[in-house]
Amino acid sequence: MAHTLLIVDDSASMRQMVSFTLKDAGYDVISANNGKDALTKVDNAKISMVITDLNMPEMDGIELIKQLRGKPGFKFIPIVMLTTESQDSKKLAGKQAGASGWIVKPFKPDQLLDTVRKFVK
Amino acid sequence: MNVSEQHKEAFREEAYELLAELESALLELEENPDDQEMVGRTFRAMHTIKGSGSMFGFTDIAEFTHDVETVFDKVRGGLMSVNRELIDSTLKSCDLIRAMLEGGGSVDEAEKNRLRGIFSALSRSGSEQGTASASPASAAQTAGRSSSEKTYRIRFKPCREIYLTGTDPVLLLNELRELGECRVVAHLDEIPALEDMDPERCYTYWDCILTTSRDENAIRDIFIFVEEDSELRIDMIDESGGLLDEPAQKKLGEILVERGELTPEDMARVLQGKKRFGELLVESGLANPSQVEAALAEQQQVREVHQRRQNSDVASSIRVPSDKLDILVNLVGELVTVQARLSQTAAMKNDSHLTLIAEEVERLTSELRDSTLNIRMMPFGSTFGKFKRLVRDLSNDLGKEVEMITEGANTELDKTVIERLNDPLVHIIRNSIDHGIEAPEARQAAGKPRQGTVRLTAEHSGDCVFITIQDDGAGLDKDAIRAKAVEKRLIPESAELTDKELFGLIFAPGFSTAKKITGVSGRGVGMDVVKQAIEALRGAIEITSRKGEGTTITIRLPLTLAIIESLLVKIGNDRYVLPLSFVEECIVMTRKEMEESHGKDLANVRGHMVPYIPLRSRFELTGDAPDIQQVVITHIDGERIGLLVDTVIGEHQTVIKSLGRAYRDVHGISGATILGDGTVALILDIPQLVKWG
Numbered sequence: 001m002a003h004t005l006l007i008v009d010d011s012a013s014m015r016q017m018v019s020f021t022l023k024d025a026g027y028d029v030i031s032a033n034n035g036k037d038a039l040t041k042v043d044n045a046k047i048s049m050v051i052t053d054l055n056m057p058e059m060d061g062i063e064l065i066k067q068l069r070g071k072p073g074f075k076f077i078p079i080v081m082l083t084t085e086s087q088d089s090k091k092l093a094g095k096q097a098g099a100s101g102w103i104v105k106p107f108k109p110d111q112l113l114d115t116v117r118k119f120v121k
Numbered sequence: 122m123n124v125s126e127q128h129k130e131a132f133r134e135e136a137y138e139l140l141a142e143l144e145s146a147l148l149e150l151e152e153n154p155d156d157q158e159m160v161g162r163t164f165r166a167m168h169t170i171k172g173s174g175s176m177f178g179f180t181d182i183a184e185f186t187h188d189v190e191t192v193f194d195k196v197r198g199g200l201m202s203v204n205r206e207l208i209d210s211t212l213k214s215c216d217l218i219r220a221m222l223e224g225g226g227s228v229d230e231a232e233k234n235r236l237r238g239i240f241s242a243l244s245r246s247g248s249e250q251g252t253a254s255a256s257p258a259s260a261a262q263t264a265g266r267s268s269s270e271k272t273y274r275i276r277f278k279p280c281r282e283i284y285l286t287g288t289d290p291v292l293l294l295n296e297l298r299e300l301g302e303c304r305v306v307a308h309l310d311e312i313p314a315l316e317d318m319d320p321e322r323c324y325t326y327w328d329c330i331l332t333t334s335r336d337e338n339a340i341r342d343i344f345i346f347v348e349e350d351s352e353l354r355i356d357m358i359d360e361s362g363g364l365l366d367e368p369a370q371k372k373l374g375e376i377l378v379e380r381g382e383l384t385p386e387d388m389a390r391v392l393q394g395k396k397r398f399g400e401l402l403v404e405s406g407l408a409n410p411s412q413v414e415a416a417l418a419e420q421q422q423v424r425e426v427h428q429r430r431q432n433s434d435v436a437s438s439i440r441v442p443s444d445k446l447d448i449l450v451n452l453v454g455e456l457v458t459v460q461a462r463l464s465q466t467a468a469m470k471n472d473s474h475l476t477l478i479a480e481e482v483e484r485l486t487s488e489l490r491d492s493t494l495n496i497r498m499m500p501f502g503s504t505f506g507k508f509k510r511l512v513r514d515l516s517n518d519l520g521k522e523v524e525m526i527t528e529g530a531n532t533e534l535d536k537t538v539i540e541r542l543n544d545p546l547v548h549i550i551r552n553s554i555d556h557g558i559e560a561p562e563a564r565q566a567a568g569k570p571r572q573g574t575v576r577l578t579a580e581h582s583g584d585c586v587f588i589t590i591q592d593d594g595a596g597l598d599k600d601a602i603r604a605k606a607v608e609k610r611l612i613p614e615s616a617e618l619t620d621k622e623l624f625g626l627i628f629a630p631g632f633s634t635a636k637k638i639t640g641v642s643g644r645g646v647g648m649d650v651v652k653q654a655i656e657a658l659r660g661a662i663e664i665t666s667r668k669g670e671g672t673t674i675t676i677r678l679p680l681t682l683a684i685i686e687s688l689l690v691k692i693g694n695d696r697y698v699l700p701l702s703f704v705e706e707c708i709v710m711t712r713k714e715m716e717e718s719h720g721k722d723l724a725n726v727r728g729h730m731v732p733y734i735p736l737r738s739r740f741e742l743t744g745d746a747p748d749i750q751q752v753v754i755t756h757i758d759g760e761r762i763g764l765l766v767d768t769v770i771g772e773h774q775t776v777i778k779s780l781g782r783a784y785r786d787v788h789g790i791s792g793a794t795i796l797g798d799g800t801v802a803l804i805l806d807i808p809q810l811v812k813w814g
């Protein structure tokens with residue numbers, strides 16, 4: 001059975017790019033616009049991995065990671081943040097909140113897949 | 122219109138432009154199927170349509186374009202050719218992409234599927250063709266890999282909370298396995314008793330032995346997200362530099378000591394027993410089973426890698442009698458000479474067609490020369506076995522304990538240089554063991570280990586190879602050298618000498634400090650003969666020493682002997698060749714400047730006075746020197762010395778020809794070469810000129 005990945009980003013083009021790449025590689029994808037949206041979508045799904053942007057309206061990525069780590073099914077699943085070159089402090093905050101790794105924007109589809117394959121087999 | 126719609130609209134605009142460009146490129150391509158620029162443009166346009174399409178939600182376009190792009194990538198790579206059918210189908214694809222951009226029901230699904238079928242078949246067939254033609258390259262890569270493979274020892278001890286960050290260490294280890302041949306041993310000794318154990322924590326740590334052609338960074342990249350919180354140690358334990366006849370495999374105990382898991386004392390104690398070493402260690406509680414297992418895995422892997430390398434080395438080379446190589450080098454030499462004539466003729470005729478051909482020939486000749494000379498290169502390590510044997514036999518004869526360490530087995534040198542280097546090196550190593558390394562008791566009394574060390578290393582530096590022979594013996598006795606030199610009337614009693622000059626006396630003819638002649642050294646040849654042999658190879662030798670600590674002899678050698686880069690100069694009507702490796706710079710010398718120096722042969726080089734040899738008078742040439750002459754500043758044994766010539770013509774590829782026996786005793790000339798116009802130029806032996814000047 002294919003793994004289901006959750007992609008959280010407020011930019012539609014970004015979401016589309018990521019989910020197209022992942023679907024093309026054979027994963028199932030659930031997308032969400034922001035942290036709050038994501039939390040409403042994860043309850044009934046078995047998620048293998050989360051990829052989340054950090055700067056988002058309503059609820060940002062750091063808060064989302066904290067909340068997810070508090071949920072029973074999300075204690076051990078990999079959560080990767082999408083960061084930019086200039087967000088080093090955010091990266092640290094994300095790690096402390098429980099993120100597994102990060103992908104620096106802009107990235108190529110192959111880099112995304114390399115990172116995903118690090119966590120999901 | 123929201124932001125995303127705006128993006129889409131922007132993409133549509135861009136895509137229409139790209140399609141228009143694509144069509145014109147395709148039509149041009151139909152006229153000239155081999156036009157690489159048009160192929161490139163077609164590929165790039167498809168690539169952009171696909172890439173941006175996927176970014177902005179035109180997934181159908183991106184999916185459809187994917188195979189078209191793949192096909193043109195093959196065309197670009199020369200794996201497929203352009204024909205009318207391909208152009209036809211691509212043009213139809215453009216129409217289809219346009220329809221998809223417009224959206225709505227205008228897309229002809231049947232046509233889309235038909236085209237997809239065509240392109241996916243083409244991209245597959247292309248890739249089969251691709252793999253077929255790529256396989257020799259990848260075979261070469263595999264062969265190349267065995268020569269650049271390194272073996273690493275990786276200790277990965279993740280932080281106990283690793284599972285809570287969503288990371289599975291096993292996936293990381295699997296990723297490591299993908300880099301090459303990998304053995305993983307898990308250490309379980311930190312797992313606590315059941316009642317103390319937290320199942321959400323990771324108590325296991327791992328030792329991995331990885332043989333890979335990738336570098337350490339590639340290994341670190343795998344652990345990038347966990348490196349900060351984990352213990353990660355990467356040590357390189359084996360390099361392909363290790364040569365076949367070197368016993369590079371470490372014993373189990375040595376590996377454990379190197380890792381700091383066992384002290385040398387414990388090892389010595391355990392060795393008294395008779396069981397297998399690993400079992401003994403475990404029984405005596407000095408190491409746990411997984412540590413021993415990890416060390417054994419390392420030993421096994423290194424052994425296998427060596428074995429494989431040995432096999433592949435045998436398979437990937439052919440043996441050729443060396444005289445065949447010599448003939449080839451001679452022919453290339455002739456060719457270089459003829460090519461110089463061709464270039465000169467072309468320059469004189471002022472014919473642009475001829476010049477073009479001459480330039481092409483020049484390029485090819487120089488490539489041919491380089492690869493031919495490269496064939497003659499042999500790894501210096503091929504001689505190590507012989508020297509190790511020499512050290513072993515000699516130290517037994519003399520009742521000394523000496524270990525030989527060799528480094529730089531893969532450093533390559535011209536075959537002839539290696540052959541001619543043998544006697545000098547034997548002599549130097551003999552000296553080191555006979556005079557340098559002390560008897561075991563004397564060493565112990567001096568607070569040194571009983572066993573002495575002779576280190577033989579070879580390394581590249583620019584167009585030279587440095588060979589060093591270093592011992593940790595008694596060092597040179599300056600007073601004894603001085604006394605001997607005075608006794609032999611090599612220096613006056615009152616002479617004040619630097620260390621370098623003093624040590625240099627050892628190379629003077631007839632010098633020997635051994636109190637009595639032993640069967641080992643003092644067999645007729647002295648260090649003066651060694652020096653001559655090295656200089657005959659256009660090399661240089663230098664000696665440094667510290668009393669009580671040892672002696673280091675450094676030999677500098679040119680990479681090859683047959684053809685050299687040189688500087689062509691003119692004196693009177695004759696031309697001469699100076700090996701470029703000695704030349705530092707050229708300066709102008711006017712008649713006025715010469716008069717001002719009052720007959721002292723000194724040149725002013727930016728404020729420093731540099732002595733020079735006036736070659737015109739040295740060679741007793743008749744006629745007057747021109748008003749403006751040139752001084753070629755050379756660099757020999759750390760000294761700068763000039764050579765005064767009429768004019769400097771320029772750089773020159775010199776094929777060295779021997780002068781034959783009749784001229785062997787002429788000092789200052791090491792050979793001759795034939796110039797482009799067919800005349801002969803003599804090659805100057807600069808060290809000798811300086812010595813006799």
